[in-house]
Amino acid sequence: MKRILLISFVVVLILYAIYYRAYIVYFFKLLKGEIRHNNKIKNLKNKNKKSRLLKSSEIKKYVECSIESLRKINHSFGIKYKLEPYLMQKLKYSRLDDKSVIELYESICKHMNINKSEIEFRIRRTSSRSKTPIAGSYGYIDHVISIEISTYTTIDRLVATIAHECTHHIFHSNNMEIKDIRKNEILTDTSAIILGFGEYFCKAYKDESRIIYEGEFLELIDREKLGYIGYKDVKSVMKYSKRIKNKKF
Secondary structure, eight states, X not given: OHHHHHHHHHHHHHHHHHHTHHHHHHHHHHHHTOBOOOSOHHHHHHHHHTOOOSOHHHHHHHHHHHHHHHHHTTOOOOOOOOOOHHHHHHHHHTTSOHHHHHHHHHHHHHHTTOOGGGXXXXXXXXXXXXXXXXXXXXXXXXXEEEEEEOTTXXXXXXXXXXXXXXXXXXXXXXXXXXSSHHHHHHHHHHHHIIIIIHHHHHHHHXXXXXXXXXXXXXXXXXXXXXXXXXXHHHXXXXXXXXXXXXXXX
């Protein structure tokens, strides 16, 4: 009987170790001095994952508007973007050097059926340690996409931001934008998710692809939102768009 209880205990212990492996690895790195920050990882992740900025009715409206707009220009959607493993490694170990970031941008353009020659792509470097880990902008006149990379930049957030700015280009080039700036930004985030980048938006909130600089494990950031919608909004967009993608408007 004791043997059975011991085996059961060991099995349960192994299962817990597998489930919480990320935290166990984090703990040992902390002991070894590889990680230096004061934020509480679990509390931040849980808070970020509870973030919701839109009502369900609003999400449905934006999803339907996005799908209808993309269909009008015969643009494909619903195919997930996949960051190739070799490129992921290059971005990670090169600490997001310009060459790797440009290759990522070209990969995203290819997925979104964008002729990269239509856009000028620029990278700005900043040492900012603010709560804005990365910023992007799209020039409506000169068609310039500018990406700002700071010491808080993560690969997932970089993918999501470039996708957002490229979506601006798709909508602007086809005169499909909304005049209201905030609503247009929400529609752009929604459309980027529908165009296959939802998983990267989600992972960006969970900070699972942190970059290490100078041997320092950088701080987690308390983020209620990263773009114009919250974590739960992203999940809702993915769920609802999957449900109605075959619906006729």
